[in-house]
Amino acid sequence: MAVDEIVTKSGDFKVIGKRPIRHDGADKVTGRATYGSDISLQGMLYGRVLRSPHAHADIKSIDTTDAEAYPGVHAVITSKDYPNVESKLVEGGEAGSQDLSYMSANKMARGKVLYHGHPVAAVAAETRDAAEEATRLIKVEYEVLEPILSARRGREKSSPLLHDTLYTDTEGEKDTEPSNVAEHRIYGTGDIEKGFAEADVIVENEYDTATVHQGYIEPHNATALWREDGSLDIWCSSQGHFWMRNETAKILQHPVSKIKVTPMEIGGGFGGKTLTYLETPAALLSKKSGRPVKMWMDRTEVLQSTGPTPGSWIKVKVGATNDGKITAAQVEISIEAGGFPGGPLHPCCLTSLAPYNLENAQVDGYDVVVNKPKSAAYRAPGATMSEFAVETTMDELAEKIGMDSLEFHMLNASKEGDWRVDGPRFLRVGNIECIEAIKSSDHWTTPLQAATEPNKVRGRGMASGFWGNATLTSSARGRVNEDGSVTLVEGSCDIGGSRTSIAMQMAETLGISEQDIVPIVGDTDDAGYTAVTGGSRTTAVTGLAAYNAANEIMAKMSTGLAEVWEVKSDDVTSQNGRFSCNGHDLSFKEAAALLHDNDIQVTGQSTVTPKTPAGAFSCQAADIELDLETGKVEILRYTIAQDAGTAIYPPYVEGQMQGGVAQGIGWALNEEYWYDDEGHLRNSSLLDYRMPTALDLPMIDTIIVEVPNPDHPYGVRGVGEVCIVPPPAAIANAIHNAVGVRMHELPMSPPKVTAALATAGKLQT
Amino acid sequence: MSTKMVEGKTIISARINGQTSDFIAEPRDSLLDVLRENLQLTGAKEGCNNGNCGACNVIMDGRLVNSCCVLAVEANNTEITTIEGVGSPDDLHPIQESFLENAALQCGICTPGFIVSTKALLEENPNPTEHEIRYWLAGNLCRCTGYDKIVRAVQDAATRMQEGSK
Numbered sequence: 001m002a003v004d005e006i007v008t009k010s011g012d013f014k015v016i017g018k019r020p021i022r023h024d025g026a027d028k029v030t031g032r033a034t035y036g037s038d039i040s041l042q043g044m045l046y047g048r049v050l051r052s053p054h055a056h057a058d059i060k061s062i063d064t065t066d067a068e069a070y071p072g073v074h075a076v077i078t079s080k081d082y083p084n085v086e087s088k089l090v091e092g093g094e095a096g097s098q099d100l101s102y103m104s105a106n107k108m109a110r111g112k113v114l115y116h117g118h119p120v121a122a123v124a125a126e127t128r129d130a131a132e133e134a135t136r137l138i139k140v141e142y143e144v145l146e147p148i149l150s151a152r153r154g155r156e157k158s159s160p161l162l163h164d165t166l167y168t169d170t171e172g173e174k175d176t177e178p179s180n181v182a183e184h185r186i187y188g189t190g191d192i193e194k195g196f197a198e199a200d201v202i203v204e205n206e207y208d209t210a211t212v213h214q215g216y217i218e219p220h221n222a223t224a225l226w227r228e229d230g231s232l233d234i235w236c237s238s239q240g241h242f243w244m245r246n247e248t249a250k251i252l253q254h255p256v257s258k259i260k261v262t263p264m265e266i267g268g269g270f271g272g273k274t275l276t277y278l279e280t281p282a283a284l285l286s287k288k289s290g291r292p293v294k295m296w297m298d299r300t301e302v303l304q305s306t307g308p309t310p311g312s313w314i315k316v317k318v319g320a321t322n323d324g325k326i327t328a329a330q331v332e333i334s335i336e337a338g339g340f341p342g343g344p345l346h347p348c349c350l351t352s353l354a355p356y357n358l359e360n361a362q363v364d365g366y367d368v369v370v371n372k373p374k375s376a377a378y379r380a381p382g383a384t385m386s387e388f389a390v391e392t393t394m395d396e397l398a399e400k401i402g403m404d405s406l407e408f409h410m411l412n413a414s415k416e417g418d419w420r421v422d423g424p425r426f427l428r429v430g431n432i433e434c435i436e437a438i439k440s441s442d443h444w445t446t447p448l449q450a451a452t453e454p455n456k457v458r459g460r461g462m463a464s465g466f467w468g469n470a471t472l473t474s475s476a477r478g479r480v481n482e483d484g485s486v487t488l489v490e491g492s493c494d495i496g497g498s499r500t501s502i503a504m505q506m507a508e509t510l511g512i513s514e515q516d517i518v519p520i521v522g523d524t525d526d527a528g529y530t531a532v533t534g535g536s537r538t539t540a541v542t543g544l545a546a547y548n549a550a551n552e553i554m555a556k557m558s559t560g561l562a563e564v565w566e567v568k569s570d571d572v573t574s575q576n577g578r579f580s581c582n583g584h585d586l587s588f589k590e591a592a593a594l595l596h597d598n599d600i601q602v603t604g605q606s607t608v609t610p611k612t613p614a615g616a617f618s619c620q621a622a623d624i625e626l627d628l629e630t631g632k633v634e635i636l637r638y639t640i641a642q643d644a645g646t647a648i649y650p651p652y653v654e655g656q657m658q659g660g661v662a663q664g665i666g667w668a669l670n671e672e673y674w675y676d677d678e679g680h681l682r683n684s685s686l687l688d689y690r691m692p693t694a695l696d697l698p699m700i701d702t703i704i705v706e707v708p709n710p711d712h713p714y715g716v717r718g719v720g721e722v723c724i725v726p727p728p729a730a731i732a733n734a735i736h737n738a739v740g741v742r743m744h745e746l747p748m749s750p751p752k753v754t755a756a757l758a759t760a761g762k763l764q765t
Numbered sequence: 766m767s768t769k770m771v772e773g774k775t776i777i778s779a780r781i782n783g784q785t786s787d788f789i790a791e792p793r794d795s796l797l798d799v800l801r802e803n804l805q806l807t808g809a810k811e812g813c814n815n816g817n818c819g820a821c822n823v824i825m826d827g828r829l830v831n832s833c834c835v836l837a838v839e840a841n842n843t844e845i846t847t848i849e850g851v852g853s854p855d856d857l858h859p860i861q862e863s864f865l866e867n868a869a870l871q872c873g874i875c876t877p878g879f880i881v882s883t884k885a886l887l888e889e890n891p892n893p894t895e896h897e898i899r900y901w902l903a904g905n906l907c908r909c910t911g912y913d914k915i916v917r918a919v920q921d922a923a924t925r926m927q928e929g930s931k
């Protein structure tokens with residue numbers, strides 16, 4: 001029985017919580033929506049990138065002569081065409097500050113290639129095939145170096161250096177010897193030695209997780225037109241066109257005022273489209289050729305050189321008393337940043353122990369450069385790995401104590417006012433509410449039936465997860481039209497229904513239907529500054545801007561009507577989309593028409609940067625069936641409970657929850673980058689990098705928990721990310737429940753499961 | 766009917782969405798290339814270019830194909846339905862209505878492929894089970910939805926189409 005339910009503590013709304021058809025829906029089901037690579041411009045050339053065949057090598061020379069002479073070729077670029085940028089920290093995507101010189105060198109290799117697929121040169125030609133052929137005529141001499149392919153190896157002092165000038169930064173102190181460890185962060189509270197001394201039971205484990213990709217179906221793309229006056233237009237699919245503009249400006253040392261980025265429809269991002277890839281080569285090829293240049297990646301390029309999320313090596317030690325109280329927890333995390341520093345270290349560390357209220361805890365995090373693509377954000381970046389390690393350790397600890405895992409969670413659950421390991425106290429959060437929702441769910445209260453085949457066993461597991469959610473800046477502007485509709489221009493790229501969730505908040509505030517709002521994602525010259533669609537922030541923060549803009553509209557309409565009616569504006573009341581005063585009573589539409597007829601035009605706008613993000617918890621339950629001969633794990637039933645704050649647009653809240661779970665299941669069971677010993681990525685296709693298909697998954701039941709965010713007018717927290725965090729741990733715990741074997745590695749693919757079964761003497765042959 | 770060659774290129778004639786289209790293709794062009802670049806039918810999407818994701822699916826002579834894995838020259842004298850031929854914003858096909866009403870899309874890049882695949886499925890099997898739907902759609906990758914709402918939309922579309930045909 002499929003369940004989609006809402007456990008609400010939010011208020012009564014007229015628009016919020018309804019299930020309207022999304023504004024951009026008809027275009028998207030008819031193929032008319034224009035995505036990045038659907039664009040076509042007059043005189044357009046096609047660009048292709050030459051990429052490194054080596055994981056780690058010095059570039060001795062590049063000869064582009066033959067490529068330039070190839071018929072149809074108009075321009076060839078290498079890093080020589082990029083300005084020399086200084087080594088300084090700049091705002092750099094969701095991972096925080098990045099060194100500008102590294103950002104530039106990641107777009108086009110400078111003297112050294114650091115991963116298989118690293119861009120080395122690019123060509124623009126009249127056809128895509130000609131551009132591709134010409135890239136093959138570029139002669140590059142390499143001196144191949146030993147690659148580093150894991151954080152474990154990168155942390156060894158003997159590992160060959162990727163960067164001569166990278167020194168470990170330990171909480172602001174730089175080492176004097178260069179290293180592949182870019183950063184060491186330390187978080188802690190209380191006294192872990194004392195805490196472990198008080199423990200009756202201690203569990204200590206090590207975990208390894210594979211590098212995985214965001215797996216959006218639309219490859220990266222960019223089309224650029226660099227005009228003679230230096231103005232640069234870019235059309236691309238991204239999660240944030242203002243960030244694309246700013247990054248392009250910094251790398252090309254070109255004024256932001258000269259760059260306009262037009263957001264195209266985006267075919268998935270999950271964090272992977274928060275950084276530029278093709279924007280700068282397309283711009284430079286356009287500058288050199290004088291023609292617009294369109295580029296898009298093929299799937300191999302996407303997998304070789306974008307994303308991914310880091311592989312990790314994590315140690316966890318937790319102690320508890322016999323009655324189930326955790327006394328101390330210690331976590332050491334090493335993540336693969338990729339070829340350049342800046343993996344999602346901070347969120348990986350801060351989320352690791354977040355589901356628990358801990359007096360004594362320490363988390364050490366290491367950001368390690370390796371010869372893999374520079375990692376990018378992926379849905380709750382870092383949290384899935386650290387929670388896999390922590391939540392399976394906690395399950396083992398509960399088992400050793402003889403306590404039900406769910407009760408153990410409940411007993412130790414973090415709540416409002418508890419300290420987080422990274423410093424701040426938790427605000428109002430729905431951790432306990434999510435655990436309770438799973439506990440009372442149809443799933444948890446229905447006993448798991450035994451397997452019917454002799455070679456199969458079944459098990460049930462649960463796990464929790466936390467994601468902090470982001471705030472950042474958002475803008476919205478509403479313009480009242482004479483027919484009573486409102487044009488809403490906002491700056492959030494719409495990856496999955498945010499036009500509608502933002503329009504619904506504006507409509508609720510105005511007292512009109514969401515169908516009377518016309519939401520538009522404006523370009524960087526039009527919309528107010530807005531950061532990326534990421535960090536689960538869009539519906540909350542851009543929604544807040546739309547709420548403010550709507551309130552300004554209501555105030556201005558009241559003032560305008562007072563002028564027309566010749567009354568004081570304070571005397572005009574507005575309620576439920578009607579304006580009234582002294583016998584006057586107009587609907588929003590009538591008021592809009594009257595104001596227009598009296599030459600009063602109304603616009604409201606707002607730019608907001610909330611200070612405190614509202615974190616979100618999720619608790620999830622998985623039933624699995626394990627084949628003891630093949631090691632294949634099948635998901636029989638899955639339920640997710642997640643605190644959305646308020647679900648503005650419930651079908652798309654459910655969709656985020658289900659999609660996050662599906663990605664988490666892929667991460668748990670199948671997905672991994674396969675590198676050979678030389679560092680060549682050997683599975684760069686969607687056949688070999690196998691993401692879940694419809695046949696691999698059951699229906700995913702959702703329980704939307706609504707513990708309103710006290711800092712948002714409608715209580716929104718954001719829903720995009722925490723859903724991906726618990727699945728690997730929930731599934732690992734279900735495997736243990738089924739067969740008594742603990743999994744310490746992701747993915748829990750048949751080879752790894754059969755190996756674990758064989759070690760435990762449980763493999764059937 | 767044989768094809769005509771002009772300077773190594775081939776003149777192709779096909780009926781696409783009910784209209785005869787003539788175009789010139791290079792021997793190496795895929796059907797997806799010519800749909801998108803020559804005919805501006807950009808509803809079919811390139812997700813992988815090797816038949817793994819289904820975002821470029823079209824129906825060719827009644828058969829569901831990955832248009833990235835069909836050579837353009839193979840399209841000569843065929844009848845092709847792309848997403849643009851399934852319905853329009855003013856006149857949606859029941860499958861398109863049910864995808865919208867069941868929130869069976871998020872980013873929407875895989876949606877044209879899913880709708881074309883669903884059309885082919887329901888033409889062959891008007892009343893599929895959940896397993897049959899999942900099996901048929903296993904050639905279409907969606908990374909956003911977890912497939913739950915897509916499967917429900919297909920079930921809903923099957924009901925609508927059966928009721929509509931009564």
